Amino acid sequence: xxxxxxxxxxxxxxxxxxxxxxxxxxxxxxxxxxxxxxxxxxxxxxxxxxxxxxxxxxxxxxxxxxxxxxxxxxxxxxxxxxxxxxxxxxxxxxxxxxxxxxxxxxxxxxxxxxxxxxxxxxxxxxxxxxxxxxxxxxxxxxxxxxxxxxxxxxxxxxxxxxxxxxxxxxxxxxxxxxxxxxxxxxxxxxxxxxxxxxxxxxxxxxxxxxxxxxxxxxxxxxxxxxxxxxxxxxxxxxxxxxxxxxxxxxxxxxxxxxxxxxxxxxxxxxxxxxxxxxxxxxxxxxxxxxxxxxxxxxxxxxxxxxxxxxxxxxxxxxxxxxxxxxxxxxxxxxxxxxxxxxx
Numbered sequence: 190x191x192x193x194x195x196x197x198x199x200x201x202x203x204x205x206x207x208x209x210x211x212x213x214x215x216x217x218x219x220x221x222x223x224x225x226x227x228x229x230x231x232x233x234x235x236x237x238x239x240x241x242x243x244x245x246x247x248x249x250x251x252x253x254x255x256x257x258x259x260x261x262x263x264x265x266x267x268x269x270x271x272x273x274x275x276x277x278x279x280x281x282x283x284x285x286x287x288x289x290x291x292x293x294x295x296x297x298x299x300x301x302x303x304x305x306x307x308x309x310x311x312x313x314x315x316x317x318x319x320x321x322x323x324x325x326x327x328x329x330x331x332x333x334x335x336x337x338x339x340x341x342x343x344x345x346x347x348x349x350x351x352x353x354x355x356x357x358x359x360x361x362x363x364x365x366x367x368x369x370x371x372x373x374x375x376x377x378x379x380x381x382x383x384x385x386x387x388x389x390x391x392x393x394x395x396x397x398x399x400x401x402x403x404x405x406x407x408x409x410x411x412x413x414x415x416x417x418x419x420x421x422x423x424x425x426x427x428x429x430x431x432x433x434x435x436x437x438x439x440x441x442x443x444x445x446x447x448x449x450x451x452x453x454x455x456x457x458x459x460x461x462x463x464x465x466x467x468x469x470x471x472x473x474x475x476x477x478x479x480x481x482x483x484x485x486x487x488x489x490x491x492x493x494x495x496x497x498x499x500x501x502x503x504x505x506x507x508x509x510x511x512x513x514x515x516x517x518x519x520x521x522x523x524x525x526x527x528x529x530x531x532x
Contacts (some may be wrong), residue, residue: 191226192378193367194219195335197276200251201238204258206408206417206481207387207397209488210451211341215379217263219339220271227270230333230511231259234276236283237326240319241307254492256500258410261491266503272514273507276329281515285328286321288522289354292361293324297353301346327351332515334367337378342386343396345372362525366518387448390424393440414485418478421445422471432464432473442470445477452480 196216198208220229233252239245252275259273260266266273276282298304304320323346330338330351338348348369355366370378387397391406398407408417426441434457436443450460464473523529 191228192224192337193228193230193333193335194223194337194339195230195232195330195333196339197232197234197329198255199238200233200235200248200255201241201243202251202399203409203411204255205387205397205399205410206448208399209258209262209410210387210448211385212339213258213262214451215339215385216259219337219379220264223270228272228333229268229270230272230274230335231264232272232274232276232329232511234326234329236276237322240316240322253497253500253504256504257492257495258488260495260500260503261488266507271507272333272511273503274511275504275508278504278508279512279515281332281512281519282325282328285332285519285522286325288526289327289331289358290321290324292354292357293350297350298323301350303343303346323347323350324354327354330369331355331366332518333511334518336367336370337375338369339375339379348372348375358522358525365521365525385447385451388440388444390420390441390444393425393444408481408485410485410488412485414482414489417481417485421448421478421481422474424474426470430468430470432467432470434461442473445473449473449477449480452477452484 196212198204198212204213216231220231223229233255235248235252238248238251256273264273265271298320301323303323307315307319326344326347327350330348331354338351340348349372352369352371355368358365359368369375389395389397389403389406390408391403395401395403395406397403399409401407405420405423408420412420424441424445426445427439429439431439432442432446433439434443434446446460446464447457450457453460467473520529524531
């Protein structure tokens with residue numbers, strides 16, 4: 190049975206090592222395992238980018254940089270079943286989001302953990318867009334009939350909302366939307382037991398984020414490799430003098446083990462076995478730092494070879510092809526809700 194996969198990363202700032210390990214790496218692995226007839230939609234959700242405060246003068250540049258990093262990470266844009274595009278350049282996203290908002294319950298959005306966390310950081314200046322963006326995310330997913338949406342654990346609730354809205358809409362109007370797979374199936378698809386989340390190097394209880402000012406705790410993909418190594422060497426750990434996989438008692442060490450395993454391309458249990466019983470945190474930091482230096486050096490070299498013109502050309506071609514598919518879905522919705530004649 191052909192599968193449709195959709196994923197993307199906001200352009201609200203420079204991408205981080207956490208973005209790469211948690212989202213880009215699994216998307217590339219997924220793309221490499223696609224079978225004939227499968228479709229892969231990889232987009233820049235730039236409309237999502239200003240749900241939190243950003244430098245708007247850099248948004249367009251960040252969108253291009255995202256695409257360059259996708260390409261440098263191994264995304265093959267020449268494949269006919271791969272669609273790269275910017276969300277804002279396909280109007281169907283915004284129209285479907287409005288329609289879906291009229292079928293979304295206020296209480297559903299109130300329960301979103303992401304909104305609670307980010308709104309607490311912004312205080313009274315939190316935007317309505319931050320509250321409603323899970324609906325736009327649902328539109329992003331449902332427009333293309335996505336079965337699988339590789340996202341981090343922090344987006345799990347939003348994926349579940351997309352499922353709920355698809356089911357609710359289909360129950361009222363007939364089979365309009367493909368319902369995305371349940372969370373466990375999503376994890377099985379990307380061959381993971383749980384979602385990957387990389388944490389801050391200064392506070393390993395918080396996510397490494399490009400939207401939070403945490404320069405010492407965040408490794409940007411544009412960081413000088415040796416500067417990134419210094420951040421690893423300065424990472425917060427503990428005083429237990431024992432290397433274990435234990436998020437509750439040793440989040441800093443566990444975070445380093447996770448980064449080490451992913452960059453070394455080995456299962457986490459194998460990384461744990463390698464370091465089990467060792468007491469010198471500096472050795473783990475040193476080897477992890479070396480992996481980070483090697484990774485950033487190679488990635489940045491590949492990114493530098495991709496021009497703005499090449500990125501623009503790839504996006505424009507992808508947007509033409511993605512628009513055709515999005516319009517087909519939107520037309521079915523328009524007919525169902527009565528704004529377009531059904532026959």
